[in-house]
Amino acid sequence: xxxxxxxxLLLCLQAAVCxxxxxxxxxxxxxxxxxxxxxxxxxxxxxxxxxxxxxxxETRVGQPLSMRDVRETMAHLISLNRFENIEPLSExxxxxxxxxxxxxxxxxxxxxxxxxxxxxxxxxxRHALTERYAGFPTEGHVDEARETLLMQLRxxxxxxxxxxxRIEPTHNPDRATLYFDVDAGMxxxxxxxxxxxxxxxxxxxxxxVPDIKDGQPYDExxxxxxxxxxxxxxxxxxxxxxxxxxxxxxxxxxxxxxxxLTRGPHVxxxxxxxxxxxxxxxxxxxxxxxxxADEDLLEDSSRAIENFLHQRGYRDATAQFTRDxxxxxxxxxxxxxxxxxxxxxxxxxxxxxxxPTAQLQDLVxxxxxxxxxxxxxxxxxxxxxxxxxxxxxxxxxxxxxxxVVLPENLxxxxxxxxxxxxxxxxxxxIVREVTFMGNKVLSEADLxxxxxxxxxxxxxxxxxxxDRNRIATEYxxxxxxxxxxxxxxxxxxxxxxxxxxxxxxxxxQIIVDHIIIVGNHRTSNxxxxxxxxxxxxxxxxxxxxxxxxxxxxxxxxxxxVSIEPVAHGSETKRxxxxxxxxxxxxxxxxxxxxxxxxxxxxxxxxxxxxRFEVAPRGFFQIGRxxxxxxxxxxxxxxxxxxRSTNQFVATAPVATPTGQTSYGFNEYRVVPxxxxxxxxxxxxxxxxxxxxxxxxxxxxxxxxxxxxxQGDLALSQRYHLTGFYSxxxxxxxxxxxxxxxxxxxxxFPTVRLSKFSGSVSRDTRDDxxxxxxxxxxxxxxxxxxxxxGSQVGFVKTYLQGFWYRRLPVPRRxxxxxxxxxxxxxxxxxxxxxxxxxxxxxxxxxFAGGPTSVRGFSLDALVNQQTVTPTGFPTGGDGVVIFNxxxxxxxxxxxxxxxxxxxxxxFPRASDLDFTDLRPTPGFGxxxxxxxxxxxxxxxxxxxxxxxxxDEERSWVWHILLGQAF
Numbered sequence: 001x002x003x004x005x006x007x008x009l010l011l012c013l014q015a016a017v018c019x020x021x022x023x024x025x026x027x028x029x030x031x032x033x034x035x036x037x038x039x040x041x042x043x044x045x046x047x048x049x050x051x052x053x054x055x056x057x058e059t060r061v062g063q064p065l066s067m068r069d070v071r072e073t074m075a076h077l078i079s080l081n082r083f084e085n086i087e088p089l090s091e092x093x094x095x096x097x098x099x100x101x102x103x104x105x106x107x108x109x110x111x112x113x114x115x116x117x118x119x120x121x122x123x124x125x126r127h128a129l130t131e132r133y134a135g136f137p138t139e140g141h142v143d144e145a146r147e148t149l150l151m152q153l154r155x156x157x158x159x160x161x162x163x164x165x166r167i168e169p170t171h172n173p174d175r176a177t178l179y180f181d182v183d184a185g186m187x188x189x190x191x192x193x194x195x196x197x198x199x200x201x202x203x204x205x206x207x208x209v210p211d212i213k214d215g216q217p218y219d220e221x222x223x224x225x226x227x228x229x230x231x232x233x234x235x236x237x238x239x240x241x242x243x244x245x246x247x248x249x250x251x252x253x254x255x256x257x258x259x260x261l262t263r264g265p266h267v268x269x270x271x272x273x274x275x276x277x278x279x280x281x282x283x284x285x286x287x288x289x290x291x292x293a294d295e296d297l298l299e300d301s302s303r304a305i306e307n308f309l310h311q312r313g314y315r316d317a318t319a320q321f322t323r324d325x326x327x328x329x330x331x332x333x334x335x336x337x338x339x340x341x342x343x344x345x346x347x348x349x350x351x352x353x354x355x356p357t358a359q360l361q362d363l364v365x366x367x368x369x370x371x372x373x374x375x376x377x378x379x380x381x382x383x384x385x386x387x388x389x390x391x392x393x394x395x396x397x398x399x400x401x402x403x404v405v406l407p408e409n410l411x412x413x414x415x416x417x418x419x420x421x422x423x424x425x426x427x428x429x430i431v432r433e434v435t436f437m438g439n440k441v442l443s444e445a446d447l448x449x450x451x452x453x454x455x456x457x458x459x460x461x462x463x464x465x466x467d468r469n470r471i472a473t474e475y476x477x478x479x480x481x482x483x484x485x486x487x488x489x490x491x492x493x494x495x496x497x498x499x500x501x502x503x504x505x506x507x508x509q510i511i512v513d514h515i516i517i518v519g520n521h522r523t524s525n526x527x528x529x530x531x532x533x534x535x536x537x538x539x540x541x542x543x544x545x546x547x548x549x550x551x552x553x554x555x556x557x558x559x560x561v562s563i564e565p566v567a568h569g570s571e572t573k574r575x576x577x578x579x580x581x582x583x584x585x586x587x588x589x590x591x592x593x594x595x596x597x598x599x600x601x602x603x604x605x606x607x608x609x610x611r612f613e614v615a616p617r618g619f620f621q622i623g624r625x626x627x628x629x630x631x632x633x634x635x636x637x638x639x640x641x642x643r644s645t646n647q648f649v650a651t652a653p654v655a656t657p658t659g660q661t662s663y664g665f666n667e668y669r670v671v672p673x674x675x676x677x678x679x680x681x682x683x684x685x686x687x688x689x690x691x692x693x694x695x696x697x698x699x700x701x702x703x704x705x706x707x708x709x710q711g712d713l714a715l716s717q718r719y720h721l722t723g724f725y726s727x728x729x730x731x732x733x734x735x736x737x738x739x740x741x742x743x744x745x746x747x748f749p750t751v752r753l754s755k756f757s758g759s760v761s762r763d764t765r766d767d768x769x770x771x772x773x774x775x776x777x778x779x780x781x782x783x784x785x786x787x788x789g790s791q792v793g794f795v796k797t798y799l800q801g802f803w804y805r806r807l808p809v810p811r812r813x814x815x816x817x818x819x820x821x822x823x824x825x826x827x828x829x830x831x832x833x834x835x836x837x838x839x840x841x842x843x844x845x846f847a848g849g850p851t852s853v854r855g856f857s858l859d860a861l862v863n864q865q866t867v868t869p870t871g872f873p874t875g876g877d878g879v880v881i882f883n884x885x886x887x888x889x890x891x892x893x894x895x896x897x898x899x900x901x902x903x904x905x906f907p908r909a910s911d912l913d914f915t916d917l918r919p920t921p922g923f924g925x926x927x928x929x930x931x932x933x934x935x936x937x938x939x940x941x942x943x944x945x946x947x948x949x950d951e952e953r954s955w956v957w958h959i960l961l962g963q964a965f
Contacts, residue, residue, distance in 0.1 A: 033064035037096035043103040044171075052525060053077070056514055059099045065090065068569055072513075073101070075568035079516045079577050082106055082174075107169040107176035109136040119158045119184025128152040139167060142178065153184055157218035159250045160185040173521070188218045191254035197261045208233060210244065210259065218248065218255040227259070235291040240267045241330075265330035267293045274338040276305065284308055285334065293332060305336060313371025313414075314338040342372040345405060345416035351423035354391065360384055364421070372417045381421065388425060392458025395426030395495065429459040432497040438504040441478065442471075447502070450474060459498040464489065468502065475506060479539025482507035510540040510565070513573040519580040523557055524629035530678060531555065532563075534576050540565060552580070557626050559583050585626055592618035595641070598857035598956045600872060608871030610857050610953050615667075617641040633675040641667035643696055666701070669693040684713040691728075697859060700745075701734040702842055723758040727789065730842045742874065744792065744838040747831050751840045752791045755784035765804065769932045770963060772814045777801040782843075785827070793827035794839050802965055812889035818965040820881040823909035844875030845905055850958035851965060852881055853901040854939035855920020857956050863918075863945070865907045871947045878906035880914060883965050887926065895926040899964070901939065918943070926963075935960050 039061055041048040048054065056076035058069040070088055077086050085104035090097050112129065114122045129137060129145055137145040146165045153161035164181040193214050210230040212223055227244035234242035241264030249256040269287055276284070285301040287293050302319045309317035316339035324331045344366050349357050364380030366372070381398050388396035398421055405416035433455055436447050448454070451467040468487045475483035484505040489498050512534050517525050531551040533544040545563060552561045560581040565574040595615045600608045623635030643666050670693070676686040691706040710724035731750040759780035765771035781797045784790040800820045807813040822845050826837040838844075848856030862873045881903035888896050902919040906912050924937035937958045944952040 033066055034092070035096040036061050036063055036065050036099055037093060038098040040098070040100045041103065042100060043105055048103065052517070053080070053103075056080075056516070057101065059088075059101075065097055065099065071569045075566070076514055076516065076575060077101075077103070079518075079566050079575055081518055081579075105174040107139070107167075107174050109138065109167065109178045110175045111177040112136060113177060113179050114182055115179060116182045117184050118182045119153060119161065119187065120156055124156075125149060125152065125180070125182070137178065139176070142167065145178070146180070149180060149182070153182075155220040157187045157189075157220075157255070158184045159188055159255070160253070186253045188250065188253050188255045190214055190216055190218050190257050191251070192256040193259070194257070195259040195261060197263065199262050199264065209261070212257065212259065218257070220248075223257070230261075232291070234263060238266045238268065239264050240287065240291055240293040241265065265325050265328050267330045267332065270331055270333045271336060272333050273336040276308075276336060280308065287332070293330070298332065302334065305334060309336075309338055310375065311371070311373055313341045313343055313373065315342050315372060315374055316340065341414045342404070342417045343414050344368055344370050344372050344419070346418045348418070348420045349423060350420065351425060354393070354425055354428070355384075355387065359387075360421075363387060366419065372419075377419065384421070384423070388423075389462070390458075390460055392428045392430060392460065393425050394429050394459060394461060395424075397424045397426070398422065399424075427495045429491065429495055429498045431455050431457050431459050431500060432492070433499045434502070435499065436502045436504065438506065441480070441506055441509075442474070447471060451502075453500050459489065459500070461489075464500055471502065471504065473542070475504075476542040477544070479509045479511065479541055480506050481510050481540065481542070508572045511573050512536050512538055512540050512576055513568070513570070514575045515578065516566070516575050517578045517580070520582060520629075522582055522585060522626050522629050523580070523631070527555075527557075527626075527629060527631050528552065528578060528580070530681070532576075532578070534563075540574050540576070552578075555631055557583060557631060582626075586622070586624050588620075588622040590618070590620045592616065593961055595959065595961075598860075598953065598958075600857060600860055608947075608950065610860070610956075612957075613644055615641050615643040617667075631677045633673075633677075635673045635675070637669075637671045637673070639669045640665050643667050667693075667695050669695075679711065682713060684711060686711050697841075697846075700732045700841055703731045703733070704842070705729045718762050718764055720761045720763070721759075722761070723756070725754075725756050727754050728752070730840065732841060742838040742841075743834060744826075744836050745841050747834075747836065748791060748840060751842075752789070753784055753840070753843070754789035755782050756788070757782045770928065771804045771816075772806040772812070773804055775801070775803050784843075786829075792829065792836075792840055794824055794843065795827075796822070796824035796839070796843065798822040812887075812895075814887040816883070816885045816887060816963075816965065818881070818883035820879070820903075821912075822879040823912060824877045825909055826877070839877060841875065844877065845879035846873060846875045847879055847881055847903050847905050848873075850937065850960040853903040853918070853920055854899065854922050854937050854958060854964065855901060855918075855941040855956060856939070857953070860952070861903060861905060861918065862947075863904060863906075863916075865911070866905045867947055869947070871950050873905070874907075876905040876907045876911075878909045878912040880904055880906075880912065880917060882917070885964065893928040895928065895933075897924045897926055897935070897937070899923070899937070899939075932962050935963070937964065 036059055039057060039059055041054060041057065056073065058073045058076070059065060060069075063069070074086055074088070077083060082105060083103050084106045087102040087104075089100045089102060091100075092098075112126055114125055118125060128148060132148050133141065133145070142165050146163050149163045150161055153163075162183045162185070166179050166181075167176050168179065169176045190212070191214065193212060195209060195212075208230070210223075210226045212226055223246055227246060230244050231242045241262070243262040243264070244259065246257060246259045249258070267287065269281075269285055271281065282288060284304045285298075287297065287301070290297055298321050302321055305319035306317050309319075317337065318339075319334050319336045321332055321334045324333065345368060347361065347364060347366050347368075349360050352360060363383040365376060366380060377400065381400060385396055385398060401420045401422070403418040403420070405418060407414065407416065431453055434448070434451065434453055436444050439447060450470050452463045453459070453467050464487050468485050472483055472485045475485075484507070486503045488501045488503070490501065491498055514536060515529065515532065515534065517528055520528060532548045533551070534540065534548055545565075549561055549563050552558065552563070558580045560579075562577075562579040564577050564579075566577045567574055593616075595617060598610050598612050600610055617639065619637065619639040621635065621637045623633060625631070625633045627634060642664065669691070672690050674688045676688075678684070679686045687708075687710045689706075689708045689710070691704065691708065694703045695701065706726055706728035708724055708726040708728075710722065712720060712722040714720055729750065729752050732745060733749075735745070735749070757780065759778055761776070761778040763774070763776045765774035765776050778800050779797070780800075781795070783795050785793040798820070799822070801818070803817045805815050807815060824839055824843070824845070826839045828835055828837045830836075846859040846861075847853055848861035849858040853861050859873050859875075866874050866876045868874060881901070883899065883901050885897055885899040888898075890896055898921075900919060900921045902917040904913075904917050906916075918941075920939050920941050922937055922939035924935050926933050926935040937960065938955060939957070940955050941952055942954075944954050946952075
């Protein structure tokens, strides 16, 4: 049976209906739309059961076959951008009609291959195409792509190159490979080079010429690079108008090259008239920096000089320039006329009845004795007008008068200026009534809650406009994309009363029809859909659209994300087309740095000795994201540090060890991590980690092997909840003095810890690496116990809070405050006949160092109860750290910091004393580099303590990448 296209069938059915309706009354009529009894989707002769396609078919079994459903299905399928042709067919069957959708897939090019004698590297050829087409050329651009390659080959010296192109499609998935068969031919050489100086009249020949020679292979890129280098050399010598161009004429396999050089005049800048500061001339006239002397740059320089002088009180200053070219020398002269200097003497206000004079003076910002700057006066006048309008004075006007006062000494170049600001306040307008018209979706009470303008308040035009925009935004967030909100204030009673009318034309509500996702090859639709805040059958809200884009971009799975509504047959429905371009699944990174600071080491006498050490470090990271298309990630992070440590030799366990420095890769960290996102469908992540590390501490070194499972939940944008379980084995070695260590470290030099931990944080900082405003606070706790497999038990709590504020001054000045308090308590246990309640060394608190109290080296903040007789810290169960710092911008990316830190470590949590702290002042320099702040701090210990025969250092300096807190 021959199948007819659905459109033809529908036309026939409609014609039949018209004929039957024109027959005799009472005759039986046929149904105008046959019932669908079967729907099939075929692609290249095979049935399609992909839900991403079948869910878009609007022609469904049991429904009448309608033109509307056919049109909407066509629109849905076209939006997928996967098919070259879509053909709906229908054939009559028993009790109705069968509809078959025949899909002819696109075969987008996803590979480019080059064969033959390519001449250039395949990388150069591929780069020429990807740069031209921002990716792979489509099938319709194959001829253009071939011409692009021919042009590239000619530019690089292959004038007789030939390129043939062909496309070979592949299936499952539907893709295509674009093959280019290249015959580059012989590479042309320069045979006949002619250089011409176009402006050589009356001048000597050029000595410095571009380095282009006969016989070398022709390469337009290389020639242009040399010509640009020649221009730069001449501009560095003051020939700012130097220009170089070239042309080529092909003669068989040779290239005749013509180079035209224009040296231009030698340019010099001169200043006449009144002097300018020497150190400001290059900044105001950046001819040397820009390497140009064009008219626009000179005019900008003239205005810059005038503004510079205006800011210093020379209100009538001018700086006109002239060009004088003689015998190859162009002299540009700026004739600077400063004129008289005007200084503020007094500011008076008249007519101000509603705003006190003191407040107006603060707005004008003109102070007696300071230079008179008209721009400052204009800005202050506008600020006063804005203040009046904020108070309801919509007709307020200000006129200013400048009165120049001659000095007593007529030879004095300065002139005093008295400024009078005459204020015409006009009537104050009060809102009498606010009305709403045309609103059906939102009630009047809803609209009143959204508006600031209300009866009894001063009328402010800006508030009315903001209310209008707020109402329109609320409607658009509810799907009313064509809403129009207009406002009209009506003044009465000599402008003292205002009635504000809001007129709302809501328009139709737009509903999401289908979510169509394209471009994802590895990422599952489900992973993308769970980040969307748009749902089929729900209103198409503007805020939901923006939030969906943001959340998809935050996944870091895609290079590009586009979410756009697509209109189809229905006026009130839109498909949502989500187009993504996936990022590479494998990522890697590496880097290095250096850390420097004072550390404690064992001296020749066995006592603690502080010395400055530099420790280079490097890291390597490799990972794979989007595993199985579910945004799962696996990552391997490694870090190694070249650092010195102490090796110890002791004849007996109780003997005093002697230290020997060992320099090598004594610190390392290896962390494989698996991340499972969206656990239980919440905004939470589950991480499983293995940790293998070795680290150097002051009184011991340790190796740690740890398994950790961590979950975090984003309660909101600011609040985060984290919990994890860890099982670790910690081995202490190179211990400075076994006799002076707590009993727990002597009993458990290798300890197994099993603990649960959790934290709650709140973060409002504007920058995680260098904040200038906001706060960060976190409360964390640990619990280890025998019942969960730990050899020792303890409970530990650590509270941290940081506060940042940028001070209201022109220069960037940030005040940073920090406070940290930690307490811990070990559970009693009997081991080898002794009762132990201490914490293991790896869990005790230490203080001192570049991110703690900076007057001490790392971990070196001690008191008489937390130090061994040889001067090494033992740590404690309590710690208090306070930090205060002022960060001031100097110039460029350089900052200075002054700080006062204070803190102490206490042997027991019950010994915690906020009055027993050791303060250390200091200062530092900070460079805001592209990789983060790099800082050098110098901290002072004003009250060094003496332990045994040695005394603490009175100063320590640190090098740190990142802020101290």
